[in-house]
């Protein structure tokens with residue numbers, strides 16, 4: 001037996017390893033299974049290129065719990081190591097890797113979610129074990145080696161009589177890490193990190209029902225056999241070519257990824273690129289409602305089929321983090337902080353590649369089946385609108401397929417809309433006015449008024465609409481968005497022809513003073529307008545600019561500072577051509593007060609602004625009037 005000292009410059013690295021990232025202790029299993037997988041795939045490569053004549057066969061990796069002796073075994077049938085290789089790779093390479101990693105990251109470890117995902121390698125075993133053994137036999141014709149280290153810089157190595165090729169790593173689990181001897185805990189970790197690793201992983205056995213013979217009697221009991229419990233799918237959909245997969249395969253893989261998700265995805269995007277970076281994956285568009293609450297099922301990041309994280313912030317553009325699926329890329333640096341990640345050239349390219357692929361897919365869906373695209377619009381619009389706001393390149397592409405639905409459920413692209421409305425909805429200054437509503441019921445009377453003029457009214461109801469229209473107004477020429485209830489219809493799109501007022505200037509002056517006596521000044525600005533005599537006598541409107549700024553502040557970002565807290569202010573538009581207004585003008589002060597109050601309340605009622613006590617007394621007063 002040989003003994004030795006691991007050559008380290010840091011006095012004793014083990015206490016550090018044990019303490020390192022307390023909450024991340026569980027990663028040891030992923031690291032050891034990754035090593036076992038690498039060793040197996042290396043053997044596959046050697047047999048493929050004819051370097052060795054050993055039989056590759058169907059190797060598996062086995063994870064075995066020995067609760068009684070407090071041990072966990074990870075056994076592979078890969079290339080194994082000779083005694084010299086153990087000394088070199090485990091004592092020197094692995095150790096220096098761990099040492100370097102800890103030196104570099106021990107201070108900044110808490111800075112990022114990704115740090116600690118990779119890099120500790122073999123020595124992460126010491127986070128949970130006080131003693132680690134490796135019994136390994138190389139594929140080369142040399143005796144097996146047995147290495148033992150008890151969590152100090154001392155180790156022993158001797159020959160062993162293991163006959164089969166491959167390595168067995170034995171962890172003597174610490175007393176305070178005993179949860180890693182529980183079948184449920186190990187099962188949970190295997191399905192979290194190793195669900196799609198490329199070599200089959202065996203963990204215990206399971207019962208499987210044998211198919212009955214075709215001529216078996218109805219009541220014959222099904223026979224069970226005991227088979228290996230393979231916990232992973234070594235060939236997940238994203239590792240295949242899109243041509244090998246049917247629609248059903250993509251849906252099946254979605255269910256495999258998110259077994260708790262009942263809803264089917266709307267469509268998928270298969271990512272597959274190997275230059276200038278390597279990336280594969282499948283993204284899914286889920287059904288999204290307007291309500292952007294925290295979602296459980298997120299995009300998962302893998303490296304060579306090993307799960308890394310489901311926090312893809314900085315790698316996937318923010319607006320696409322609402323999607324689901326898998327991204328697998330060995331080119332994403334992991335042991336770095338988020339800010340470094342965002343500045344990394346490869347990551348930037350990956351992010352813009354993903355954006356482009358998503359835009360291309362949407363474009364082709366739009367081109368190939370417009371009707372279906374329209375049906376899905378409501379579920380996907382949040383992502384697209386958010387993308388248009390946050391990424392200029394995406395805006396340029398999406399401008400061709402983003403849809404603007406009308407209140408009557410006709411869907412226009414921007415260009416189609418412009419073509420449709422430019423003649424009728426251009427005002428006297430040559431500006432094209434796009435009318436929209438945010439709620440069909442609440443703004444019903446305004447929508448109707450606009451329709452009688454032959455105007456199109458869009459229905460824009462996503463939470464980010466105020467930001468989006470702000471963006472559209474600045475990127476298109478000479479247009480403005482105006483909500484239907486922000487002014488009287490004649491003022492929404494101002495044309496040359498002006499209605500003539502029935503009232504003289506003096507009468508108007510008096511009318512204004514009469515109204516201002518009754519109507520609270522801090523809430524309403526009285527605005528006299530000569531309108532059609534069949535239009536309503538009083539209308540309450542809220543100026544577009546003011547409302548939009550407030551909304552933008554409420555949904556975060558943009559808007560004008562302080563606007564979010566401004567009190568609600570409305571315009572009270574008085575139709576000077578309406579007969580009721582003439583009656584008000586000619587009534588005595590008492591009757592006038594009553595009429596103004598009653599008609600103001602009616603106008604408020606139609607805007608859903610009359611509530612509580614005021615509504616109760618309005619109803620009572622109205623009954624009194626007609627009894």
Ligand SMILES: Nc1ncnc2c1ncn2[C@@H]1O[C@H](COP(=O)(O)OP(=O)(O)OP(=O)(O)O)[C@@H](O)[C@H]1O
Pocket residue numbers: 031035036039076078079080081089090093094095097118119120121122123167
């Ligand atoms: N099961 C195994 N079979 C054969 N060789 C192994 C096995 N486990 C580890 N090794 C050898 O020990 C080396 C060091 O392993 P370690 O996990 O510390 O680092 P790594 O795998 O090279 O990198 P990483 O930091 O990504 O884990 C490996 O490169 C490999 O040569």
